[in-house]
Amino acid sequence: MIVPLITEVTALIELEAALLDDCRYPEWLALFTEDCLYWAPVSPEMVSPREGPSHFRDDRQIMMVRTHRLANPRAFGAEPSPRTLHVISSVRIEEDRGEELLASSSQIMLEYRNRGRFEEDQRAFGSRVRHRLRRTPEGLRIAEKRIDLINAEGAFNAMAAPL
Numbered sequence: 001m002i003v004p005l006i007t008e009v010t011a012l013i014e015l016e017a018a019l020l021d022d023c024r025y026p027e028w029l030a031l032f033t034e035d036c037l038y039w040a041p042v043s044p045e046m047v048s049p050r051e052g053p054s055h056f057r058d059d060r061q062i063m064m065v066r067t068h069r070l071a072n073p074r075a076f077g078a079e080p081s082p083r084t085l086h087v088i089s090s091v092r093i094e095e096d097r098g099e100e101l102l103a104s105s106s107q108i109m110l111e112y113r114n115r116g117r118f119e120e121d122q123r124a125f126g127s128r129v130r131h132r133l134r135r136t137p138e139g140l141r142i143a144e145k146r147i148d149l150i151n152a153e154g155a156f157n158a159m160a161a162p163l
Contacts (some may be wrong), residue, residue, distance in 0.1 A: 009103045010091045012140050013131060017086035017107070020162055025067035028162070029060070032142045033134055036060050040147040040163065044128075055149070063162075070161070082161040085110045094130075100143060103131045107147075109163050125163060126150040 012031070019028040032038070040055040049057045058066065070081070087108040095102040109125045132144035147163045 037144045044148045083112045084161045100134050
């Protein structure tokens, strides 16, 4: 049975979200290529992460360090550990370039940390996400994930969990 490409892309994006929500970071990292880029620009007008500052701009090595830290229950700044729920919608294939394709989606991540400060315990991050996906022998893998937060220029505390 041939699976339509949009179904395959949607399944990958939804799997990525589920792995993040379940804190299954090694499996999440396995979805990315070795030369991947994971970034959130401070402005949706930015074309390249080299143009200026970003909320984060991680390669695979930095992603491994961050997720290893998150998995440690005593990690400074991550106590209590955040719980997340990613809501994905409007998955589209923007471009198919043969070996790579560009997909976009709308995403909301709810983050909850029980710190006893009711108004600050739950936060929502809305974004448009672009995935540059690469065809590999193992299937589609994420070569780049760009997260354009709707409040990218606004002030907010650092995110503890990956988007």
